Amino acid sequence: MCLAIPGKIAEIQEKEGVRTGRVLFGGIARQACLDFVPEARVNDYVMVHVGFAISVVRKEEAERTYALLESMGVVGEELALRSGETPSS
Amino acid sequence: MQRITNTDVISLPSDSVNQEVNGTPAGFACPVPLPAGGRVLLGHGSGGKLSAELLREVFLPALGNPVLDRMEDQAVVSLNGMRLAMTTDSFVVKPLFFKGGDIGSLAVHGTINDLAMGAAKPLWMSVAFILEEGLPLDVLRRVVASMHAAADRAGVQIVTGDTKVVEKGSADGMYINTTGVGLVREGISLSASQAQPGDAILVSGMIGDHGIAILAEREGLKFDTEVRSDTAALHELVGTLLEATSEVRCLRDPTRGGLSSALNEIAGSSQAGIELQETAIPVREEVRGACEMLGLDPLYVANEGRLVAIVAADAVEEALRALQSHPLGADARTIGRVTKEHPRMVVMRTVFGTTRIVDMLTGDQLPRIC
Amino acid sequence: MKYMDEYRDVKIARGLATEIRRRSTRPWVLMEICGGQTHTLMRYGIDELLGSSVELVHGPGCPVCVTPLEMIDRANALARRPQVTLVSYGDMLRVPGSETDLFHVKAEGGDVRIVYSPTDAVELARKEPERQVVFFAIGFETTAPAHAMAVLQARRLGLRNFHLLVSHVLVPPAIRMLLQSGRNRVQGFIAPGHVCTVMGVTEYEELAREFHVPIVVAGFEPVDLLDAIRLLVCQLEEGRVEVENSYARSVQYAGNRVAQLAVERVFEATDRKWRGVGEIGASGLRLKNEFAAFDAERVFGLANVHAEEPSECISAEVLLGHKKPTDCAAFGTRCSPENPLGAPMVSTEGACAAYHQYRRHLVTL
Numbered sequence: 087m088c089l090a091i092p093g094k095i096a097e098i099q100e101k102e103g104v105r106t107g108r109v110l111f112g113g114i115a116r117q118a119c120l121d122f123v124p125e126a127r128v129n130d131y132v133m134v135h136v137g138f139a140i141s142v143v144r145k146e147e148a149e150r151t152y153a154l155l156e157s158m159g160v161v162g163e164e165l166a167l168r169s170g171e172t173p174s175s
Numbered sequence: 176m177q178r179i180t181n182t183d184v185i186s187l188p189s190d191s192v193n194q195e196v197n198g199t200p201a202g203f204a205c206p207v208p209l210p211a212g213g214r215v216l217l218g219h220g221s222g223g224k225l226s227a228e229l230l231r232e233v234f235l236p237a238l239g240n241p242v243l244d245r246m247e248d249q250a251v252v253s254l255n256g257m258r259l260a261m262t263t264d265s266f267v268v269k270p271l272f273f274k275g276g277d278i279g280s281l282a283v284h285g286t287i288n289d290l291a292m293g294a295a296k297p298l299w300m301s302v303a304f305i306l307e308e309g310l311p312l313d314v315l316r317r318v319v320a321s322m323h324a325a326a327d328r329a330g331v332q333i334v335t336g337d338t339k340v341v342e343k344g345s346a347d348g349m350y351i352n353t354t355g356v357g358l359v360r361e362g363i364s365l366s367a368s369q370a371q372p373g374d375a376i377l378v379s380g381m382i383g384d385h386g387i388a389i390l391a392e393r394e395g396l397k398f399d400t401e402v403r404s405d406t407a408a409l410h411e412l413v414g415t416l417l418e419a420t421s422e423v424r425c426l427r428d429p430t431r432g433g434l435s436s437a438l439n440e441i442a443g444s445s446q447a448g449i450e451l452q453e454t455a456i457p458v459r460e461e462v463r464g465a466c467e468m469l470g471l472d473p474l475y476v477a478n479e480g481r482l483v484a485i486v487a488a489d490a491v492e493e494a495l496r497a498l499q500s501h502p503l504g505a506d507a508r509t510i511g512r513v514t515k516e517h518p519r520m521v522v523m524r525t526v527f528g529t530t531r532i533v534d535m536l537t538g539d540q541l542p543r544i545c
Numbered sequence: 546m547k548y549m550d551e552y553r554d555v556k557i558a559r560g561l562a563t564e565i566r567r568r569s570t571r572p573w574v575l576m577e578i579c580g581g582q583t584h585t586l587m588r589y590g591i592d593e594l595l596g597s598s599v600e601l602v603h604g605p606g607c608p609v610c611v612t613p614l615e616m617i618d619r620a621n622a623l624a625r626r627p628q629v630t631l632v633s634y635g636d637m638l639r640v641p642g643s644e645t646d647l648f649h650v651k652a653e654g655g656d657v658r659i660v661y662s663p664t665d666a667v668e669l670a671r672k673e674p675e676r677q678v679v680f681f682a683i684g685f686e687t688t689a690p691a692h693a694m695a696v697l698q699a700r701r702l703g704l705r706n707f708h709l710l711v712s713h714v715l716v717p718p719a720i721r722m723l724l725q726s727g728r729n730r731v732q733g734f735i736a737p738g739h740v741c742t743v744m745g746v747t748e749y750e751e752l753a754r755e756f757h758v759p760i761v762v763a764g765f766e767p768v769d770l771l772d773a774i775r776l777l778v779c780q781l782e783e784g785r786v787e788v789e790n791s792y793a794r795s796v797q798y799a800g801n802r803v804a805q806l807a808v809e810r811v812f813e814a815t816d817r818k819w820r821g822v823g824e825i826g827a828s829g830l831r832l833k834n835e836f837a838a839f840d841a842e843r844v845f846g847l848a849n850v851h852a853e854e855p856s857e858c859i860s861a862e863v864l865l866g867h868k869k870p871t872d873c874a875a876f877g878t879r880c881s882p883e884n885p886l887g888a889p890m891v892s893t894e895g896a897c898a899a900y901h902q903y904r905r906h907l908v909t910l
Contacts, residue, residue: 089470089581090687090739090765090795092548104698112464112546115397119664122690122804131548133742133795136634137662138691140804141742141795143548148794155557155768162560165567214652224882394661464546469661526555527767529590531903 090135092143093118095128109134222432223536246444247366248427249293251359258359260295262286266351271314273392275384275403278351279321281479284408285430286355287329291410292426292482294365294417295357297329302353303337307346318349329408331355363417369424370445370485372515377484377491379412379498380405380506382434383462386476391465402461407480412503419497422487429483432536433475437483438521439535449521451511451533475536485513548794552766553589561771562594565778569598573781574730575774576723578716579685579737580607581765587899589767599774602730602869603896605719605822606737608683608712609636610860610889613818616712617642619847623679623710624655626845630673631657632666633681641885663695670699670707679841682709687739689713689830690804693811696832696839708841711831714817716740717748718828724756728867733777735770736762738792743808745800750788757786764792811836820860860889863896870897877901 093109098120100106105120109132116137120126123139132139218225235244242250249262266282276284287297302322306315326333384405391402409428417423425445429437434456442449458466458473466473480503486494491509498504516522521533577583583603586592592601605611621642624631631647638647638659651657656676660666663680670678682692692709699707716737723729736749741762749760759780763773773791780787790796808830817829832840841847858880862868870876870889880890882898889897 111468113461114464136691137664144794159557159560162563166563216652525589529593534902
């Protein structure tokens with residue numbers, strides 16, 4: 087477990103004392119409970135699991151790690167080409 | 176690593192019909208037959224392995240005959256030198272009305288498509304209604320008007336019908352059963368058993384629209400860009416394709432059970448393998464998002480206005496051009512090929528170049544949380 | 546889709562795979578705990594991408610798979626009661642109990658319904674006050690906060706017809722049990738990123754320290770898992786033992802305190818039986834006495850059922866990573882997704898089902 091996917095908060099409302107967000111997942115909108123992420127704001131990305139946001143995606147962390155991953159991709163490709171190794175296929 | 180071969184599995188005492196189901200020899204799935212006193216499950220209607228099992232265990236032993244046993248989407252019978260195609264279908268969709276269509280247009284299109292997949296020109300239909308007591312007449316009028324419009328557009332006549340009413344609580348409002356009759360195009364014989372290694376696999380457009388449109392309506396999913404059912408009559412598209420090339424082996428409309436079921440059936444009937452390219456499978460962004468969210472795989476989601484075509488390798492260009500020239504085939508593309516490797520199995524080459532099996536589902540695809 | 550598609554990038558994935566193969570001097574045995582991660586590994590053929598540079602074994606990470614037989618039997622029994630509406634996540638419906646499963650109970654007339662969120666179950670209870678709604682609350686730590694909120698909401702709404710049938714399990718005790726076993730072969734762990742999103746990383750630090758085993762917290766996309774495997778291989782090659790967080794975009798060191806508080810408010814630790822594995826101390830959650838009115842087990846007086854697994858099922862061995870699904874004599878023949886002998890064949894995250902569904906064309910005989 088567990089299937090949680092990232093979505094962007096488009097709107098935040100209070101529904102019967104529960105902080106609820108209208109969250110967009112690649113073009114579809116779904117309601118998610120935001121009670122576990124009181125710091126979340128409109129335009130933040132959140133990880134949503136069974137209708138509840140469990141974290142706010144940390145942009146800087148993501149960017150930092152991704153930059154490293156991308157460089158690994160480039161280096162890896164070069165190494166593979168140099169050693170004549172073809173990617174497993 | 177060795178490949179598993181047929182001789183390595185437990186063999187069954189065969190039933191009266193030696194039916195290959197879902198692309199694997201009957202012995203590979205559980206050899207224990209349906210228990211006597213077992214019950215019908217929802218999964219038996221989902222177009223996957225359970226459906227195949229029901230056919231194998233209940234229907235074919237009792238009803239089998241040379242025409243039925245061929246198990247195509249339509250039956251072809253000969254009369255006075257003419258080849259007639261006949262099909263039957265039932266429509267139990269809930270809700271009755273959805274974006275892009277309703278149970279009425281679905282019924283007409285679905286019947287036409289089953290005939291079209293056999294290269295038959297659809298001519299006549301029967302329609303039988305099973306209505307729930309209490310259904311508002313306005314609803315019935317809307318559905319019937321929609322059926323009339325769909326049949327009219329397709330040049331099909333609804334020539335006979337029937338009505339039954341059942342007590343409140345049954346039939347989800349209404350069920351529709353149809354029979355369609357058409358004339359098979361001369362000089363053409365399409366069959367799921369004709370796929371050969373080297374053939375190309377084409378799909379006429381984006382997959383998963385219908386299933387997601389229905390699910391969205393039922394579950395109250397809101398889409399920024401609406402997902403509409405793709406329900407449509409495909410006989411003209413088929414006509415355009417068959418005019419362009421005679422080297423079409425097989426056509427299927429991937430309805431319940433999705434693209435995966437249709438391809439597994441073809442692989443099974445043809446005793447050939449199928450290899451798909453993940454990067455080539457066309458899926459609308461909204462459909463992909465809905466599937467990610469619910470943990471569904473678009474390969475298993477129903478379509479009602481798409482076809483899969485198996486064509487000879489050297490006919491691919493003309494075939495694609497023909498499909499793409501028609502509004503219903505604008506997004507047509509090649510998604511894979513038939514191979515002699517892994518016979519009866521559908522295998523996907525992933526974006527990473529690795530492989531995985533695209534299995535036939537057991538019953539309905541269940542949304543997952545894991 | 547942002548924060549998803551980029552982590553499926555082919556070039557990065559291949560680059561990571563190349564790096565792993567380059568660094569690895571022997572087939573390190575690595576285990577991922579979470580079923581969702583198993584699913585990704587199988588679906589993208591990551592084992593194929595890595596060849597013999599690592600050996601991937603799959604842990605008891607599918608709460609569907611480890612829900613004890615007795616609990617399924619209880620759910621089935623409840624679903625058969627005429628006034629009960631048994632509400633469940635989709636995955637649970639096909640899991641076999643001692644005699645039957647929820648799908649069959651539904652076919653026989655039981656009121657069984659699928660929901661995507663526990664909020665839907667609460668809504669149902671509200672809309673249908675004449676029904677006794679029982680929500681089959683399975684899951685790891687990731688889902689416990691949502692279930693806690695459902696109970697709190699039900700209480701706030703004054704609902705008397707909403708109950709949970711709780712079968713929550715906790716990950717660290719399972720890892721501990723695995724590591725304490727004399728037969729453990731696992732040399733590095735991929736920790737479940739969404740469990741850690743809720744719970745943080747400290748429990749895994751204790752495990753790493755106590756058992757001297759590297760752990761990397763990972764996400765669920767193929768690039769996430771490949772990066773975690775790379776970090777584990779580096780640790781193992783260099784003789785380091787650390788807990789690294791490669792899912793920092795979602796996981797913070799302390800986890801989600803608000804979510805943890807909700808769980809602490811409503812649940813408490815309890816001993817739990819894991820299907821195929823046996824009882825693990827303090828490895829589950831149960832509702833606190835204060836919430837007894839919402840506890841289906843207490844409200845409906847469910848007797849203690851004793852249930853036996855079919856003897857052919859080796860799910861225990863599979864769940865602990867001692868055997869592969871393909872080592873089982875019944876794999877693919879007497880045991881298949883249509884007729885499963887045990888839970889790992891039913892849930893799409895179960896190792897056996899994943900192998901059968903995606904990889905059986907590579908079965909070695």
